[in-house]
Amino acid sequence: MSDTKNISGNGKHKDSPSGDGGIDRRLIKVSAPATVANLVCGFDILGMALNDPQDVMEVRLLDEPVIRIKHADDYDLPVEPEKNVAGAALIALQEACQKKIGFDVVINKCIKPGSGLGSSAASSAGAVVAANHLLGNIFSKEDLVRFAMNGEKVASGVKHADNLAPCIFGGIILIRAILPLDIIPLSAPPLFVTVVHPQIEVKTSDARQILRKEVQLKSAIMQWGNIAGLVTGFLKNDYDLIGRSLEDVIIEPVRSILIPGFDEVKMNSKEAGALGGGISGSGPSIFMLSKEEQTARKVEAIMKNVFQKIGVEFKTYVTSINQTGVKIVDEK
Ligand code: HSE
Numbered sequence: 001m002s003d004t005k006n007i008s009g010n011g012k013h014k015d016s017p018s019g020d021g022g023i024d025r026r027l028i029k030v031s032a033p034a035t036v037a038n039l040v041c042g043f044d045i046l047g048m049a050l051n052d053p054q055d056v057m058e059v060r061l062l063d064e065p066v067i068r069i070k071h072a073d074d075y076d077l078p079v080e081p082e083k084n085v086a087g088a089a090l091i092a093l094q095e096a097c098q099k100k101i102g103f104d105v106v107i108n109k110c111i112k113p114g115s116g117l118g119s120s121a122a123s124s125a126g127a128v129v130a131a132n133h134l135l136g137n138i139f140s141k142e143d144l145v146r147f148a149m150n151g152e153k154v155a156s157g158v159k160h161a162d163n164l165a166p167c168i169f170g171g172i173i174l175i176r177a178i179l180p181l182d183i184i185p186l187s188a189p190p191l192f193v194t195v196v197h198p199q200i201e202v203k204t205s206d207a208r209q210i211l212r213k214e215v216q217l218k219s220a221i222m223q224w225g226n227i228a229g230l231v232t233g234f235l236k237n238d239y240d241l242i243g244r245s246l247e248d249v250i251i252e253p254v255r256s257i258l259i260p261g262f263d264e265v266k267m268n269s270k271e272a273g274a275l276g277g278g279i280s281g282s283g284p285s286i287f288m289l290s291k292e293e294q295t296a297r298k299v300e301a302i303m304k305n306v307f308q309k310i311g312v313e314f315k316t317y318v319t320s321i322n323q324t325g326v327k328i329v330d331e332k
Contacts, residue, residue, distance in 0.1 A: 023101065024134045027060045029330035032126030033322040034111045035118030036193070037162040037281040039172070040246045041226035047118075047162035048172045049322035050193060053110045055122040056329070057086070059130035062102035067091065072108040085120040085151030086127035092147035093128050093139070103131055114201035116281040121163030124151025129168060129326035141168050142181055149178070156204035156282075163281060170325035172234060189237035192296035192320055194274070196265065196303035197285040199313035202258055207282035211254055219249045239275055239291050246276030246289070259284045261306040268306070269299045293318070 031054045039046040062068075067081040067090050081087030090103050105127055111119040128144040139147075145168055149159040165173040165183050176182040215223075229245030232238070256262040256279060269288040270276060273295040277288030286303070290296040296318045307314040 023061050023063050024136070025061060026134065026331050027058055028130050028133060028328055029056060029058050030126045030130045030133075030326050031056055031329050032122035032129075032167055032326045033118075033170075034115075035121055035163040035166045035281075036195075036287050037116075037118060037121075037160075038248075038251070038279070039230065040248045040252070040276070040278040041223055041230060042162070042174070043248075043251050044160045044162050045175050046173070046227070046230070047166040047175070048193075049166040049170050049325055050117070050195070050317070050319050051322045052317050052319040053117070054322075055111050055119075055126055056108045057123070057126040057130060058106040059127060059134065060104040061131070061134040062104060063100060064102050065094065065100050066102040067094070068102075068104050070104075070106045072106050073110075075109055075113055077107075077109075077113065083154065084123075085154050086123040087151075088154045089124035089128050089148040089151040090131060092150045093131055093144075096139070096143070096147065097135065101135075103127070112197065112199075114203055115197050116202065116279065116283045116285040117195070117197065118163035118167060118281060120151060120155035120204075121148070121167045124148035125164050125167040125326050127151075130328070133328055142183060144168050145183065146181055156208060158208065166322075166325070168325045170323045171321060174231060186231060186234045188234040188321065189239065189291075190320070191242075191275075192290045192293050192318065193287055194269070194277075194290065194296045194299040194303065195280060195285055195287045195317040195319070196300075196307060197315045197317075198260065198307060199315065200260075200284050202283045204282040207255055207258065210258075211251060215250055222247075222249045242289065243275035246278065248278055252278050255279055255283055259286065260312055261310050262286060264306045265303055268302045272298045272302055274299050 033049045033054045037047040069079045113119045128147045148164045153159050161175045172186045174184040226245045233241035274288040274290045280287040288299045
């Protein structure tokens with residue numbers, strides 16, 4: 001457990017508010033939302049931010065080129081900047097900044113690592129948004145996603161942005177390309193999201209390793225149809241089309257084997273009126289979308305029932321789409 005007091009003792013205002021040499025010494029606290037990557041058919045290219053759960057982080061700017069990371073939780077994550085996802089993201093920002101600056105960071109994770117709810121993305125995104133705020137917002141949100149992708153590389157071995165972009169921008173995001181980065185926020189009708197997080201850990205790197213490297217043309221055609229249908233459904237507020245398009249013929253059949261109760265949760269939730277859903281990110285969390293809150297609550301009961309029956313510990317959330325992304329919650 002870290003002692004947050006170590007970095008919270010300084011004054012309320014910028015030490016040297018004027019001139020290039022001055023740095024903003026305020027301690028800022030940010031919240032960083034959980035995210036559902038892939039949105040079933042859009043592997044690595046679609047994602048959505050959730051109102052619950054959210055991580056909390058505190059960041060202070062330093063005038064020496066160091067990055068000090070502490071954890072205020074019990075997850076025992078690495079603190080060396082190069083091995084820590086927030087650290088790797090801040091190193092990229094530091095390099096782009098070309099100034100002698102550093103950061104004190106305290107991370108309090110409420111999004112469990114290995115949950116499939118964008119835990120690593122929340123740490124990287126929270127860190128770079130906080131740092132940028134202290135630097136006077138010199139970088140764009142796209143820049144921040146680019147820096148934070150270095151954190152995803154540490155976490156999963158691959159730079160993907162389908163958790164990061166929604167975490168930073170909020171809402172539902174299409175990442176049309178990552179080289180160069182092309183981020184497209186999508187409008188969508190109101191949706192309720194039910195999530196069950198079975199308390200087993202699935203490492204994203206392992207869940208990527210098991211995927212087949214080649215795809216049958218007929219599967220690709222079905223997947224293209226579903227991605228296009230899902231995006232159109234969001235933009236046209238067409239709930240039926242959203243529901244019909246929430247199908248994944250490529251990734252889900254392979255990964256769902258790692259998740260006990262997956263087929264039962266999906267089938268029973270749809271029978272209860274959910275639009276559809278699937279694996280959240282690389283799992284093991286499962287998410288379902290509903291038009292009405294009442295349906296989302298029924299889906300939660302179904303999820304609880306399935307996991308109680310199987311005898312696997314779990315956590316559930318009934319939440320909605322987070323529209324703000326990483327948010328500054330306190331400055332002192
Ligand atoms: N698109 C990534 C994957 C998300 O499914 O591997 C990881 O959270």
